[in-house]
Every structure is written in structure tokens, then in C-alpha cells.
Amino acid sequence: MADALSLIPTAVQRNLSDKLYEKRKYAALEIENTVKNLTSAGDHEKLSKVIDILVKEFAKSPQPNHRKGGVLALAAVTVGLSSAAPQYLEQIVPPVIESFIDQDSRVRYYACEALYNIAKIVRGEFIFFFNQIFDALCKLSADSDPSVQSAAHVLDGLVKDIVTESDEFSAEEFIPLLKERMNVLNPYVRRFLVDWITLLDSVPDFDMLGFLPDFLDGLFNMLSDSSHEIRQHAVSALSEFLQEIKNSPSVDYGRMAEILVQRASSPDEFTRLTAITWINEFVKLGGDQLVRYYADILGAILPCISDKNEEIREVARETNEELRSIHVEPSDGFDVGAILSVAKRQLSSDHEATRIEALNWISTLLNKHRAEVMSFLYDIFDTLLKALSDSSDDVVLLVLEVHADIAKDPQHFRHLIVFLIHNFRSDSSLLERRGALIIRRLCVLLDAERVYRELSTILEGEDNLDFASTMVQALNLILLTSSELSKLRNLLRGSLVTREGKELLVALYASWCHSPVAIISLCLLSQAYQHASVVIQSLVEEDMNVKFFVQLDKLIRLLETPIFTYLRLQLLEPGRYPWLLKTLYGLLMLLPQQSGAFRILQTRLKTVPTYSFSNGGDQISRAFSGVPFSQYMMHHHEDGDAEDYNINSSHQGINFAARLQQFENVQNQHRGQARIKRTTLIAPPLLLHQRTQSTSGKILKKRLWSITALNLPDIDTTDPFCLL
Numbered sequence: 259m260a261d262a263l264s265l266i267p268t269a270v271q272r273n274l275s276d277k278l279y280e281k282r283k284y285a286a287l288e289i290e291n292t293v294k295n296l297t298s299a300g301d302h303e304k305l306s307k308v309i310d311i312l313v314k315e316f317a318k319s320p321q322p323n324h325r326k327g328g329v330l331a332l333a334a335v336t337v338g339l340s341s342a343a344p345q346y347l348e349q350i351v352p353p354v355i356e357s358f359i360d361q362d363s364r365v366r367y368y369a370c371e372a373l374y375n376i377a378k379i380v381r382g383e384f385i386f387f388f389n390q391i392f393d394a395l396c397k398l399s400a401d402s403d404p405s406v407q408s409a410a411h412v413l414d415g416l417v418k419d420i421v422t423e424s425d426e427f428s429a430e431e432f433i434p435l436l437k438e439r440m441n442v443l444n445p446y447v448r449r450f451l452v453d454w455i456t457l458l459d460s461v462p463d464f465d466m467l468g469f470l471p472d473f474l475d476g477l478f479n480m481l482s483d484s485s486h487e488i489r490q491h492a493v494s495a496l497s498e499f500l501q502e503i504k505n506s507p508s509v510d511y512g513r514m515a516e517i518l519v520q521r522a523s524s525p526d527e528f529t530r531l532t533a534i535t536w537i538n539e540f541v542k543l544g545g546d547q548l549v550r551y552y553a554d555i556l557g558a559i560l561p562c563i564s565d566k567n568e569e570i571r572e573v574a575r576e577t578n579e580e581l582r583s584i585h586v587e588p589s590d591g592f593d594v595g596a597i598l599s600v601a602k603r604q605l606s607s608d609h610e611a612t613r614i615e616a617l618n619w620i621s622t623l624l625n626k627h628r629a630e631v632m633s634f635l636y637d638i639f640d641t642l643l644k645a646l647s648d649s650s651d652d653v654v655l656l657v658l659e660v661h662a663d664i665a666k667d668p669q670h671f672r673h674l675i676v677f678l679i680h681n682f683r684s685d686s687s688l689l690e691r692r693g694a695l696i697i698r699r700l701c702v703l704l705d706a707e708r709v710y711r712e713l714s715t716i717l718e719g720e721d722n723l724d725f726a727s728t729m730v731q732a733l734n735l736i737l738l739t740s741s742e743l744s745k746l747r748n749l750l751r752g753s754l755v756t757r758e759g760k761e762l763l764v765a766l767y768a769s770w771c772h773s774p775v776a777i778i779s780l781c782l783l784s785q786a787y788q789h790a791s792v793v794i795q796s797l798v799e800e801d802m803n804v805k806f807f808v809q810l811d812k813l814i815r816l817l818e819t820p821i822f823t824y825l826r827l828q829l830l831e832p833g834r835y836p837w838l839l840k841t842l843y844g845l846l847m848l849l850p851q852q853s854g855a856f857r858i859l860q861t862r863l864k865t866v867p868t869y870s871f872s873n874g875g876d877q878i879s880r881a882f883s884g885v886p887f888s889q890y891m892m893h894h895h896e897d898g899d900a901e902d903y904n905i906n907s908s909h910q911g912i913n914f915a916a917r918l919q920q921f922e923n924v925q926n927q928h929r930g931q932a933r934i935k936r937t938t939l940i941a942p943p944l945l946l947h948q949r950t951q952s953t954s955g956k957i958l959k960k961r962l963w964s965i966t967a968l969n970l971p972d973i974d975t976t977d978p979f980c981l982l
Contacts, residue, residue, distance in 0.1 A: 265308050266292065274316060274327035282327040286334040293338030309335055309349045317353040322362045329357050329365070333372035336379045343376075344383040350376065351387050358394040363403035370398065370409035377416050384417070385426045389435050391417060392454075396439055399450040407446070414450070422461050429458070433469045440476025445485045452480065452491040459498065467502050471513035474499075478517065478533065482526035489528070500536060504543065511544040515551045522558035531570050534562050538577040541584075549586055553596035556581065560600070560616060564609030571611075578615055582622055594623060594630040595637075602638045610650045617645070617656040624663045635664065643677050646696060647688050654692055655699055662703035671704070675712045683725050693732050698742045706746045707762060710737070717769035723931050726772040731809055734776035738783070738816050747821065753784035753912075760911055767917055771924035774801055775809035778845070782817075782825060787837035789914045794844035796922060800929045802848070810848065814855035818862070829866050839866070 266289065273285035289308070296305045312335065316328025332350050336343045343350075354376065357369035373391070377384045384391075395417065398410035421427050439451055455473065459466040480492035503509050518540065521533035537555055540548060548555065559581065562574035586592040597619065604616035620638070623631050645657040665671040678696070682689040701709050713733060720726035737743055746762075753759035763784050770776045774797060781790035816822065828835045829842075842863060849856040 265304055266311060271315075274331055275319075275321065275324040276327070277323050279326075282323075282330055285327060286330040289331050290334035290338040293335050294340075297339055297342055305335075305339070305346065306349065309346060313349065313353045317357065322365060325357060325360060325362070325365045326368050329354050329369045329372040333375040336376045340379065343380050347376075347380060347383060347386070352390075355387070355390050355394050358398055363401070363406055366398065366401065366403070366406045367409050370406065370413045374409075374413045374416055377413070377420060381420055382424050382426060384420055385424045388417075388421065388427065389432060392432070393435060393439075396442075396447055396450055400444045400446040418454075418457055422457070425463075427464070429464055429466070429469060433472050437472045437476070440473050440479070445483060445488050448480050448483060448485075448488050449491060451476070452488070452495055456491075456495050456498070459495070459502075467499065467506060467509070470499055471510055471517065474514055475517045475521070478521045478524075478529055481529045481532055482524065493532070496532065496536075500539060504539065509543075509547075511540050511547040512551060515540055515544070515548060515555060519551075519554045519558040522562060527567050527570070530562065530565065531567065531573070534559070534570055534573045534577065538573050538580070541577055541580050546590065549591045550593070552581065552586075553593055553600050556597060556619065557600045557603070560604045560612050561607065561609075563615050564607065564611045582619065585626075588627065588630055592627075594627050595634050597623060598631065598634050598638055602641050605641055605645055610653060613645070613648065613650070613653050614656055617653065617660055620660050621656070621663060624660065632664075632667070632670075635670070639664075639677070643681055646678070646681060646692060647685060651695065654695060658696060658699040659703060662700060665704055671708075672712060675709070675716060679713070679716055679720075679729070682729060683722060686728075689729065689732060694736055694740070697733065697736050698740045701740070701746075702742050706743050707749065710746065711762070711765045714766045714769040717772065720769075720772075723772065723928050726769070727805075727928065730770055730772045730776050734770065734773065734779050735812065738779060738821060739819075747783060750780070750784045751824070754786065757911075759784070764912065764917075768920065771921045772928070773809065774806065774921075774925065775813055777921055778841075779813055779816075782822070782841070785825075786912075786914070787835060787841050789917070791837050791841040791844055792914075792918060793921060794841065794848070796918065796925075797848075798929075800932065801925065807850070807853075810845065811853065811855040814845065814849070814859050818858065826862070829862075832866055839863075 270285045270288045273281040274289070276282055276285075289312070293305060293308065296308070309332070312328055312331045316324045316331060319325055319328065332354055335346070336350055339346060351373070354369050354373050357365055357372075360366050360369065395410055395414050398406060399414070401407050401410065436451065436454070439447065442448065442451075455466065455477070458464045477492050477496055480488055481496075483489050483492070515537070518533045518537050521529055522537060524530050524533065537558060541555065556578075559574050559578050562570050563578060565571050565574065588594060601616040601619045601623075604612050607613050607616070620631070620642075642657055642660060646654055648654050648657070661674050665674045678700075682693065697709070697713075710733065713729075717726050717729055720729075737746065749756075749759050749762055750766075751759070753763040763780070763786075766780060767777070770780050774793065777793055778790050781787065781793065817825065825838065828838055832839045842859065846856065846859050846863065849859065
């Protein structure tokens, strides 16, 4: 060591560690001259010893002033070596780079100055240490000392020049380091990184686009930086890359798509907008490369359709339509199951627009890949059924369209109706809130007769009698009021003259037995007035409960609607339709006189013209002749519900006596269940043959007046069934 130190004069060593910069600079010049002499002499051994002394005794000394002098001296050595410097760089550069993390800011500053001078001498040879220098500069860009930051910036500019000129720069070795640094949050470091990315991308010889997937996530991360300047630089870099992607024939869309999908759910609004914009372009440009990522992309798009930002919503909707319009087959790698899984998940979204688009996707897949969708049906069916309870009418209507599409296959049609009834049974509020909407829409989509026949078949065997009654009442109300079921009503009106009508009446009758008012309504709709009258006579006091009167009230009010115009017009011919008149008076007798329904029906019956009874007196007499109910049951085999007895032969196929027995059996089951539950029943209606007190007598007289005011011929008022 003593021999080596002798190569550097004592005075130079002393000045090199002096606290004054001028003395250290003077000593460095002396060392530069010494190195020049040794280089000229070709004494490489002594040169190596001089460098070792400067590194060990100065650059790595515990004394700050020694370290300052050491880095300056190493730069001076490089200047003195000149063209011979490259072979000594492995001795010179590492100690200077290590000084970048020195605790003393002045040491760091002089290290930047020293490395700048070294780089100017060796230029392209400097690339060998690029990753180490880049890493050191990355840290110095965020240095706490402004003067160090400034010095590092100057050095950085020179390094950039060298890199852009060099043919030896290896992007493959550099990118992993860049990727690692992209996660740093410091704004100065971020600015440093973006500048380098932009620079390298501008060099034609460097294919930064090919490495974009490695640092794309980091650029997107900068979009939410608190610094406006950083965000702007990141946006600028991303915009440039997106333009290059549009113009490039070969792009790795897949890896970047994974990053974009995650960024599309960022809490930062601008990041989401940028990500969804990129996805939009990828869907347009990616083609076959993106097929395996369609499910992930859809999972990113659907939530954005409901984003609070309008621009994001618009881009997401456009992207969604673009993606849905692409024609691709499972053989191309298109995963129908994965898409269905995403759609199923999004059906649970809090946002209506997202749920609607999820349903649109299921519908689209059914149209394009029906076989594949049906293979996954049981994975999504329960979710689709739950969607029928959605708070949005639009969602419910779309769900019904999907269900209807599925139910085109006969084996799935019954499955749908069974599950639908199960849902109505499990959730009574669903029937109340959505029942009419669901049934009406299904009737439009799947044929009303088919739907009602299937519902009736299932309800016929329903064990929960209360639910069956409620369900039938709901179906009956829909049948009587919905415009979508007008064809079904017309078919039922011809029940006594057409085979199709008869078959439908018989099909509905079995389940309609769960509700007396529903059966009466069905008979009125089918013009089976005689049977309606007999059903009314078969009712007992246990049937007269609150629910019954509520349903009866609805029926009376419905009789005043356009749907029953034909029935009201038939009242102009009581001679031809005596059983219609008897049926309506039977309903009137059941109603409490104080009720609005009573007044409505009584007012209507008062309008029946009395002159029309003269021609049909005989028929009316027969209809009101007081034939005991038990005798009627013995011979009542559909002998003329419509009062035109000339058409009897056209409806001999309906055994109304058997139908009545069926009704009685079902009602007995309801009565038995009611007794078990000890349900409080409404007091039975007034029986006309009971003995009355003075007040009751007045009520009775008023009720009788509603009959006798029409001057009906030869009515036996002693028979209670005659008046009912």
C-alpha cells in the first residue's frame, strides 16, 4: 500500500481530502496529469494501483471530505485515461454509483458530477452499467436535496443521449427493472419513469410497444396520481401507445386485456374511463386474439354501463354492443359457460342498466348458441327465477323473454311453470306485486291458452289449498281484465258451441274449483249461465267469508266493464236468457244490501226491460219453477246453459253434473281445512225463508222488491233456491 501511495504525492493526497472544493479540484487535476503520464508509458499496473488507492482510501473513506475528493479523482482518472478508460470502468464506475446513496448530500452531488464527466469520456461503453445507473438515477430523482436533484437531472439528460445513440442498449434487460420501479408512488420518480418510457418509445430501433404489457399497469396507476403534471404525462404516453396499437399489425392484446379489465373497476373515475376506452378499441381491433378474454371483458363492461359518469356509460354501452355483434363459435375458443357465469353474476348488480344488459346477453346467447346455453341451464335457472322478483319492471319483462325463449322446448315449458308457481307459493308478495305482469307477459310470449292450461293442470293437484285459491283468483282476474288474453276470452265464450272452447273450459274448470267466485266468473264468461246459477245454489254459509265477498265485489264491478258488454246486452232478452237473469239475482241475494256492489247490480237489473218478458214467459217460468237442487243434480248433464235450447246438441260433450260434483269436492276440502284452522267466518247471509224481526222484515221486503218490481210471471217465492 505504501508503494502505491507513493504514486500520489502527499500534498495531492492532502488537498484531495481538503474541505475546500477548489483544493480538491486542484488535486484532481494533478491526478489527471499523473494518469496521463502513466497511460503514455503504458504502465497499466500502476494505473490500476492508483485507482485502487482512490477507491479504498478516498471514495470509500469514513470521512465525507475524503469521499468528495475520491469521486472527483475517479472522474479525473477517466479523463486522464481518455480512450483507454473503457478497460478500467469496472474499477471506476461502481464506487461512484455507490456514492449516490451516501448520507452526505454533497457527496451525492459530486458523485453526479463525477459520473457525468466519466460518461462524457466513455459514451457508448457506458451502456454496460446502464441498469445500475438507471436505478441510481431513479432514486436521485426523488432526492431531498434540490441541488442533488438538479445534478441528477443533468446526468440523466446525458445518459438519455448516450442510450439513444447506442446500438448496445438491451431493452430486454432494462424492462424488468422498469416494471419493478413502476409501482413507486413518489411523483418525482413517476415523472422520471414516464420520461424514459416516452423517450425509448420515440426511438425507432426500440420496440417499446412489444414490452407495453410489462409496464402498462404502472402507467394506468399514474392516472390517479394527485399531481396533475404526472397524470398529464401518463395520459400523453398512453395516448401515444394506443395510436401505435391502432397502426401496428402485431399486438399482444391478451396480456393487456387482463390489465384493462382490472383497471376498469378502479375507484378513480378517470382511470375507469381510460381503461374502458382502451377496451373499446381492443374489441374493435383484437379479433381472434381476444376470444378467450371475452368473459373477462364483459365482466368489466357491464358494471361500467351503470357508471355515474355519463362518458363512461356511453363508451361501455358502445363496447357492449360491439362485443355482442361479433360472430364467434365455441370451436374458436368462445366460452359460452364463462359468459353465462358473468351474466349471472351481474344479475345481482344494484344497478338496473347492468342487470338489463346481463339479460340481453343471455338472450343473445340463446339465439346464437342455444345448445350450449341449455347445457348450462341449471346453473343459471334459479338466478333467472329470482330475477322475477326484481324491483324493475323492465328487468322482469326481459327475464320473462329469456324464460319464454327457454320454454320453447316442451321439456322446459312445464319446468318453468312449475318453478314459477313454486316462487309464487314461496313469496306471496311476488304474486301480489308481479303476478299480473308475469302471467300477462308469458301469455304474450308463449301463447295464452298453453300457459293457462299448464297453470291449471299444476294447480289442480296443489296441496296448499289457500295458495291454490289465491292463485286461481289472481289468474281469473287476469283472464277477465287483460287485453293480452282477449283471444282466450273469445274462445271461452264459444265453449258451448265449439270443440276448442269446450276443451279449454274443462281444462280450466278443475283448478278454478278452488275459488267459487272464479268458477262463477268462468261460467259467465263461457255463457254457461244455468251452471253458474247451480254453483251459486250449492254454496253454504261456510263459503261466505271476507275473501268471498271481496272477490264477489270485484266480479260485480267487472260486469260493468266492456269485457262483459255481451252479457249486459243479453239482458235485453231475458226470455231467451232466463238462467243469466237467475244467476245475477242469485249474486244479488248473496250481497249485503249496504254494499256498493249490491247497489251496482241492483241498478243494472232494474234496467232490464219488462216488455221483453211477454215473449219468453214460459221459459222464464221453467227456469224459475223452483226445481229442487237435489233433483237438478240428478239430471243436470249440460242440457242448455245458453237459453237457446235449439243448440243443445252442440254442447253435449260437457258433463256439468260431474263438473258440479268436482266443484263440491274441492270446496269440501277447503271447508275441512278451514274448520281445522278454526278460521273466524263471516256471519252467514240472510236466508230468505227464516223468520225475521221487524227490522229484518224491512230488509227482506226490500230484497223481494228487487225481484217483484220486474213483474216476473209465476215465480214461486216460497222456494229459497228459486230466488237464489
